[in-house]
Amino acid sequence: MVDSPEGVEGQGFFATSLEKVVGIARSNSLWPLPFATSCCGIEFMATMGSHYDIARFGSERPSFSPRQADLLMVMGTIAKKMAPIVKQVYEQMSEPRWVLAMGACACSGGIFDTYSVLQGIDRIIPVDVYIPGCPPRPEQVLDGLMQVQELAKNESLRRRNSPEYQELLASYNIK
């Protein structure tokens, strides 16, 4: 159960700010889009499985359509040829959207310091949470997801309309 936010409680009513309620709702039903390209994807499968069970955090529905996804989880090496596809998937997601880069390759290119590999997905899309490791353990993935939950919970409802956010997207050349 999720604790109720701060508010004024009385007989038959409860008053709080809409922002808190929306934040709680969003953070406890983050639908992830697993963009798994290599061994980090295997580790994510363990995270999805019954032992670690990502469903405990409201993410039991991996959305394989970007249009219904809230969280893009990029897990694995992204080759330069794959980069436009990652970007297209990100562009197809509707706001609010979060991005989680899992593993050394997605964060920085990892050991693949070579002409054919994208040196971190933050070259093409904005990233909210980075999970280090090669590959990270499921516990780390869960911790990363909880960081995203924390972001979702505390995000201002107007953030996505702010000039800073528009500027951020514009710097990645995303409409």
Place this chain on the structure above:
Amino acid sequence: MSEQGLTNEKVLENITAVFGEAISDAHEPYGLLTVTTTRDQIITLLTHLYNDAELKMNFLTTMCGIHYPENKGQELGVIYHVHSLVHNVRLRIKIFFPIEDPVVPTATKLYATANWMEREAFDFYGIQFEGHPNLIRILNVEDMTYHPMRKEYPLEDGTREDKVDVFFGR
């Protein structure tokens, strides 16, 4: 090796009898017969190996490009591996040519499988296969402007930032 008794010696004898001087530098590292020929002869040689009743080398196992920058005038090369499925004998053929003139006749008319392999050699080494039906990049991004396996280009990605160290370099 083979039950019919096709040995490396017999293969070498056979092709030397036909091509003579065009076959050079024959040796057998790890028992794999390796010869060098010229790009003018390569298609004739492959066709001969394909059609010869004794050799029956009609399977192109693999082919690839190679770059030796220190071999002046012979920098680029293409290596073909042909296999005789009947005799279970393999032959490696190398050709070398100058980097300024990287043109090789295509093997696609003989082997359909050479199509993608030649595209790969073109992609990574810039070798132009004359007569290839569709010589475009196969693995790298289409807008890449160079041929990355040539040794004049760095292997590392130039845009990497986290490894830059002011005292020790990359």
